[in-house]
Amino acid sequence: MNFKRIASLLAWLLFAVIAYSTLSPIGMRPHIGTWVHVERFGAFGLLGLLFAGAYPGRxxxxxxxxxxxxxxxxxxxxxxMDRHARWEDFAVKLAGGGCGVAAGWFIARRWPRFAHRPPRINQNSNYPG
Structure with a gap:
């Protein structure tokens, strides 16, 4: 299994976990014991990072x-009935996702082995092979 396949599998799995924890009743929502904004930012940041790693050219x-x-x-x-939508929650999720996507894009640009790009060939060299 290569890096992109593992990142894709983990990204979709995390997507399902976020869906469950976001849409389940409030008493069943998993939490790590810290501020909820940190949880939201971290979850969507990791989601963005994994999707950016799974699909680096897209x-x-x-x-x-x-x-x-x-x-x-x-x-x-x-x-x-027991959940609520807030602009503040949306902004935190969006900021976390944006930071994760940016970090994934940066990693893919800096380390070409994570991106699926063919190696560059120097067209100006005299090497015949």
């Missing part, structure tokens, strides 16, 4: 997935 798609997840999960909370 930055607009990655941004759309993370943005749609933040918007969709926040809007779907309005359907639940």
């Amino acid at each position: 930055l607009p798609l990655v941004v759309a997935i993370v943005l749609a997840a933040a918007v969709g999960f926040e809007l779907l909370q309005m359907l639940s």
